Amino acid sequence: MPEQSTGSRPTLEAVAARAGVSRATASRVVNGGDGVRKPLVDKVLQAVEELGYIPNHAARTLVTRRTGAVAVVIAEPETRFFSDPFFSQQIRGISKELTAHDTQLVLLLVEGPGDFDRIARYLAGGHVDGALAFSLHTDDPVPAMTRRAGIPAVYGGRPSWTADPGDQAVPYVDADNRGGARMAVQYLRDLGRRRIAHIAGPADQTSAMDRLDGYRDVLLDVDPTLVADGAFTVESGARAMAELLERRPDLDAVFVANDLMASGALRVLRERGISVPEQVALVGFDDMESVATETDPPLTTVGQEIEAQGRLMARLLLRALDRERTGSGDVPESVITPVTLVRRASA
């Protein structure tokens, strides 16, 4: 084991001295070795090895002005962050991609509304080169913060302001919510269902609205009594289902905007002795492993590649960073990821 017990860690200076070269040459070797002759490269590399040299990150950042880290901002209120494996998977994808490009992931969980100041200060403080954020609510202050901090950002989920055409383009990655919804409703129709209801997600989340739009795309002028509002939670799904059943006891199918609500809806249907899928067919959205396969019956749902979305977000950000550094390269553009209908037993 290299001598790391000597208290302070070896510096580039020490490496250079041991290799019998200047600090500048040692630095060149450590950073790739371009333009240094082979024998010297070897000598420096050996010195690095012998001393157990590890570059001092702070010193390097101080001069290069690059931190090699990006922030992941999660502004979701407690409840969802917990019960939702969505974030975990997305983060896993992000982590994979960042790791492959030697970039670190700083996790910024927003602790309540008053905490945005801290986040803003952090982003502006030069701690990170860029930011990834999940823009789930219309009033999200994160975009303004990253703009002011002057660092590139990529969003997960279509930010609401993209509706305004005049606004600056912020790249984002999102599943094809609208297309997926269309697919689900069309499937129910092909099954012969005619009174297809919808349990919608919260109006301040674009994914919920896009899914609602997709539902409407297929069922052109749909009866408003067939649509109930939910909040993407199990409980809200149960409530909405009860509401729908009361208003429209004749419904024969429900497209639910996410699996969590679908599981709540399923519970209510079971309690009332309504058979699924015989009497009422049910299709969810998300294909959330721990939910969709565990319900009784298992959910037919729209699946999205969550981890791939995370990877993609990271990739877009890294590309933006690269562009910033080299001054060239293609401008990152938003990406819509495909979805698939996963057939199980509920429809």
Added chain:
Amino acid sequence: MPEQSTGSRPTLEAVAARAGVSRATASRVVNGGDGVRKPLVDKVLQAVEELGYIPNHAARTLVTRRTGAVAVVIAEPETRFFSDPFFSQQIRGISKELTAHDTQLVLLLVEGPGDFDRIARYLAGGHVDGALAFSLHTDDPVPAMTRRAGIPAVYGGRPSWTADPGDQAVPYVDADNRGGARMAVQYLRDLGRRRIAHIAGPADQTSAMDRLDGYRDVLLDVDPTLVADGAFTVESGARAMAELLERRPDLDAVFVANDLMASGALRVLRERGISVPEQVALVGFDDMESVATETDPPLTTVGQEIEAQGRLMARLLLRALDRERTGSGDVPESVITPVTLVRRASA
């Protein structure tokens, strides 16, 4: 808005100049202002405000040798990290505590076994002041890495090597697994159950072993046919339940080492038409929100305060860091957090 559009951000030098003081005094004010007279403090503060000054983190780290960040190392193979809200909650608790002490959270997800090198290099590279890790497997290389890197670490879950008395003390935070198991089994006994089986977790995780020990504490010399092995997953729980039913069709209760397995067990019992809790009473462990309340019937289980555990881990680490810095303070000691029996319908 302060003039941040001038390209490069203002330095301490600029603040000092504007306030008409030296850089040293400006630095003192920025770092608390001890030993600086009020009028000067105010002048500097005003300059900071006007210029929108934010300290350069890299420069500060370079001289203080403190990064103000800690790593959270998660070495869990993919599957569990996803389906398990455990980590999310634990991280939330960690984040809350760190944030309150102005410390950043760098997330290090281990991507496969070959990735440990990267983690080791990162920890040794002076990027972070300390590390939090979840030590779930006996062969976990993280402890060795942090020791070599010379940074303090705190573990989540009792590390297996704490069994060896000679080993150095590594502080950890863990739920009272053994006590909780005792509580659960005792409860089943008080219910009048006499043939209480156990579905155990994987043998390389101390939590599983501690729960098994607790089970044995109550049922002194238990018949080995009453114990089946699982892997903390829904599927493994189902398999173990089937196995138990085959070996001991007379069993009248099962204490399952976690809720995920309990939900699998429940499914098997339902499929066989065995009523819960009438014929077989079932108690789980973890009180995992999204599982325990959603099963049919809802699970009676042992609840632990996961978020509090995360907070505690962070607190212990911060204390160790403080100790390192000031050279005094109490040595952090491991903490066992209490558990409670949550009664629902399954027992």
Added chain:
DNA sequence: GACAGTGTTGAGAGCGCTCCCAGGAGTGGG
């Protein structure tokens, strides 16, 4: 053989900050 051109190396100037140390201002006691 002189000269331009190419490739490799080292010296040294900072990056922005903290902190040690010395000097100056102010205070109280003898």
Added chain:
DNA sequence: CCCACTCCTGGGAGCGCTCTCAACACTGTC
């Protein structure tokens, strides 16, 4: 009124690194 002492402030070194620039060696050409 002078001296010792305390309190506050500024000068300046230096944290470990990158990067520019100049010096140097070597090659090929006319």
